[in-house]
Amino acid sequence: MKYAIVGSGVSGIAAIEAIRSVDRSGEVVMIGDDPHGFYSRPGLAYYLTGELHDKALYPRTSDEYRQMNFRYVKGRVKGVLREARVLELENQTSIAYDRLLIATGAQALPLEMPGANLEGVFKLDHMEDAKRILKRARRGKTAVVVGGGITALELVEGLLARGMNVHYLLRGDRYWSGVLDEHESKIVEARLQVEGVTLHHHAELIEVMGKKNRVIGARLLDGRTLKCDMVAYAIGIRPRLELAIQAGLAVDRGILVNEFMQTNDPHIFAAGDVAQVYDPAVGRSVLDSLWGPARQQGYAAGLNMAGKTTAYIKAPPFNVTRLAGLTTTIIGAVGGGHDEDLVGIARGDSETWRSLPDALVAQSGFDVNHLRLMVGEQRLLGAVVMGDQTLSYPLQKIVSERIDISSIREKLLAADARIGDVVVEFWAGLRN
Amino acid sequence: MAILGLFQHDVKKHAVLASGLVAPNPARCVQCGICTFNCPVGIDVRAHAWRGEPVIHNHCLTCGECVMRCPRGSLRFEKTDLFAKRKP
Ligand SMILES: Cc1cc2nc3c(=O)[nH]c(=O)nc-3n(C[C@H](O)[C@H](O)[C@H](O)COP(=O)(O)OP(=O)(O)OC[C@H]3O[C@@H](n4cnc5c(N)ncnc54)[C@H](O)[C@@H]3O)c2cc1C
Numbered sequence: 001m002k003y004a005i006v007g008s009g010v011s012g013i014a015a016i017e018a019i020r021s022v023d024r025s026g027e028v029v030m031i032g033d034d035p036h037g038f039y040s041r042p043g044l045a046y047y048l049t050g051e052l053h054d055k056a057l058y059p060r061t062s063d064e065y066r067q068m069n070f071r072y073v074k075g076r077v078k079g080v081l082r083e084a085r086v087l088e089l090e091n092q093t094s095i096a097y098d099r100l101l102i103a104t105g106a107q108a109l110p111l112e113m114p115g116a117n118l119e120g121v122f123k124l125d126h127m128e129d130a131k132r133i134l135k136r137a138r139r140g141k142t143a144v145v146v147g148g149g150i151t152a153l154e155l156v157e158g159l160l161a162r163g164m165n166v167h168y169l170l171r172g173d174r175y176w177s178g179v180l181d182e183h184e185s186k187i188v189e190a191r192l193q194v195e196g197v198t199l200h201h202h203a204e205l206i207e208v209m210g211k212k213n214r215v216i217g218a219r220l221l222d223g224r225t226l227k228c229d230m231v232a233y234a235i236g237i238r239p240r241l242e243l244a245i246q247a248g249l250a251v252d253r254g255i256l257v258n259e260f261m262q263t264n265d266p267h268i269f270a271a272g273d274v275a276q277v278y279d280p281a282v283g284r285s286v287l288d289s290l291w292g293p294a295r296q297q298g299y300a301a302g303l304n305m306a307g308k309t310t311a312y313i314k315a316p317p318f319n320v321t322r323l324a325g326l327t328t329t330i331i332g333a334v335g336g337g338h339d340e341d342l343v344g345i346a347r348g349d350s351e352t353w354r355s356l357p358d359a360l361v362a363q364s365g366f367d368v369n370h371l372r373l374m375v376g377e378q379r380l381l382g383a384v385v386m387g388d389q390t391l392s393y394p395l396q397k398i399v400s401e402r403i404d405i406s407s408i409r410e411k412l413l414a415a416d417a418r419i420g421d422v423v424v425e426f427w428a429g430l431r432n
Numbered sequence: 433m434a435i436l437g438l439f440q441h442d443v444k445k446h447a448v449l450a451s452g453l454v455a456p457n458p459a460r461c462v463q464c465g466i467c468t469f470n471c472p473v474g475i476d477v478r479a480h481a482w483r484g485e486p487v488i489h490n491h492c493l494t495c496g497e498c499v500m501r502c503p504r505g506s507l508r509f510e511k512t513d514l515f516a517k518r519k520p
Pocket residue numbers: 006007008009010011012031032033034037040041042043044045075076077078103104105106124125126150151154240243271272273274288289290291292294319320321347348349462
């Protein structure tokens with residue numbers, strides 16, 4: 001059996017591990033166009049802040065790759081000949097397959113405005129982007145950041161950590177309004193201000209100004225200009241669908257797959273950020289840009305490719321991240337608002353979070369430690385935990401394992417309920 | 433700037449656990465490697481986190497550095513079975 005995997009991200013690596021758990025001798029080839037191969041993309045944020053150096057971001061040694069027993073080809077796949085089951089590479093070579101995994105991930109949406117191509121305009125997508133940013137970041141210089149979600153804040157925090165003055169432009173009233181509620185946005189914004197970030201609401205960048213091809217300023221819709229040496233953006237991502245479209249596979253916002261991660265061509269599978277996967281919780285197929293699901297989907301795809309039929313059932317998506325230094329866990333469906341700073345989803349993000357569940361909201365905590373629960377009829381459908389993370393594990397379990405919470409529902413919804421204590425007690429009871 | 437050590441409550445627990453070990457929750461881990469990078473004795477904690485295996489290792493000091501530094505709360509202390517096998 002010949003297996004081909006396009007993309008060297010976590011879903012591709014997980015697929016190889018799965019294939020090898022079933023088939024020790026089949027031929028496996030991975031083709032990747034990132035010159036840095038497999039590394040922790042979420043870890044790029046910590047590389048920016050200086051908590052890590054770049055070499056620490058590579059999880060595998062060459063010995064470990066050898067043990068996985070596959071061939072790695074650096075390059076870009078430009079076409080799939082489905083009839084012949086052959087991949088065409090940009091370097092004019094071709095690779096035959098019996099089973100193909102498309103794990104091409106997603107990429108940042110480009111900034112489209114005058115000046116977007118100037119030297120000093122950055123996104124944070126790949127290792128190369130992070131290196132370019134660090135080369136340009138200088139203590140005492142000024143950066144303008146636009147966009148939303150986790151990546152925009154990672155840019156803000158990374159540049160702050162490098163001693164830059166940071167302006168963060170928000171088009172609307174508040175930060176990440178599609179996922180956070182008003183109060184949560186305000187908590188994050190207040191902390192950003194304490195850290196020294198200059199926040200601008202209702203501020204829309206319309207032009208990056210330059211001189212000798214370098215950034216010198218940012219022009220806003222209201223006519224103001226801000227002097228700056230760098231513009232960094234995170235306005236959303238888009239699955240890399242080119243191959244799937246060229247191959248005539250069924251696509252919507254991502255590549256459509258069934259529960260076996262199989263596309264409408266039974267020889268071709270898709271997994272990770274590029275795949276659009278059915279979510280039983282919201283009753284439709286959704287996109288995520290989350291490491292955990294990408295790994296799980298890649299693993300499930302690999303097993304199925306090697307003939308071990310295994311269904312992948314999407315769990316409620318969750319992420320633990322730092323928002324302005326405040327650890328925040330987001331689980332399940334919590335959102336619903338409109339976000340003017342993002343087109344679709346960003347990195348470390350899920351479409352599911354944005355669905356407004358049929359639930360009542362219970363909240364507690366008003367400054368640093370904040371908890372919000374989406375209380376359904378019998379289950380918790382989502383949660384946001386900011387600050388103290390004691391409840392993060394229990395809530396991850398209670399939401400994802402669909403534990404019946406009928407016995408505490410009324411307590412959670414009572415006026416002035418201490419919902420944290422109620423959950424702690426409930427969890428202790430479950431464990432006994 | 434960003435606060436480190438947000439999971440310090442876990443680290444404090446360490447004081448009470450005479451014999452604890454570091455246990456990962458792979459679903460939370462994004463393989464950033466902060467744990468491995470900061471391990472004073474060079475254990476590849478991240479590899480344990482990928483496999484979901486507790487750090488059972490002769491050299492592990494259970495110093496809590498990895499638990500404290502993990503930005504995502506993927507690592508915590510668990511009580512050990514005193515007779516758990518330790519890797520040389
Ligand atoms: C800055 C940043 C922060 C993030 N933060 C978080 C977070 O907090 N939590 C979280 O869970 N997730 C986070 N993520 C998202 C997470 O990294 C992704 O969900 C995950 O990497 C997806 O894995 P993947 O294998 O699907 O795709 P990718 O990791 O994107 O890998 C796809 C690979 O395919 C290659 N490729 C594409 N097309 C071709 C082609 N035609 N030929 C050859 N190769 C090709 C690409 O170069 C790439 O290397 C973050 C990502 C970034 C960049």
